[in-house]
Amino acid sequence: MKKENDFFNDVYEVVRQIPKGRATSYGAIAAYLGKKRGARLVGWAMGSSYHQQGIPAHRVVNSQGILTAKMLFDTPTFMQEKLESEGILIKNDKIQNWKECFWDPEKELAL
Template sequence: MSFNNRVYEIVRHIPEGMVVSYGQVAYMTGSWRASRAVGYALHNSPRDRKLPCHRVVFKDGRLTTGFAFGGKDVQRQMLEAEGVVFTADGRVDMAKCCWNPQEPIS
């Protein structure tokens, strides 16, 4: 499976109301230093896959300014609608909302 397809498979499994960081996705692909490549893969993902790309954030909970669906305000609205908790400074509360799967994703 290609790197991009592995990224898409992982992102497809992120549960509603949870987030992961680009670095976590890279780690789950087996390429722990490829967080930028994860962002590139998501930016270029086929729209017909309907991936929950909005659930991928920076490791400190910041939202990306280049979110493909309309910027970080839209990303935040989508996450809040799913119950994701934000801190007072506008970051995702990673302690409460970070997804850490216990089983490998296949």
């Protein structure tokens, strides 16, 4: 079967649509794609493609708003500084106003 609409592709689409100054969680994306417990796939998919242009992977954090992947970027501060530059307040690698920055694709995209 064709796979042009891979899980990866869907992840890219969603992540690309994350507005500036906002962030979302792996679980939210997974749930939006129908993989209620496939958060790991989202993270894995991102890790395999965060190098690609147009994928603001730094806007994707875990359910607690913690920058779990910051260490995987070129620099451990890249992710935090990037988010801070967009207006997101971060402390201890964790988004302080997480609930305010949280961008839920199921609601925002309102499919």
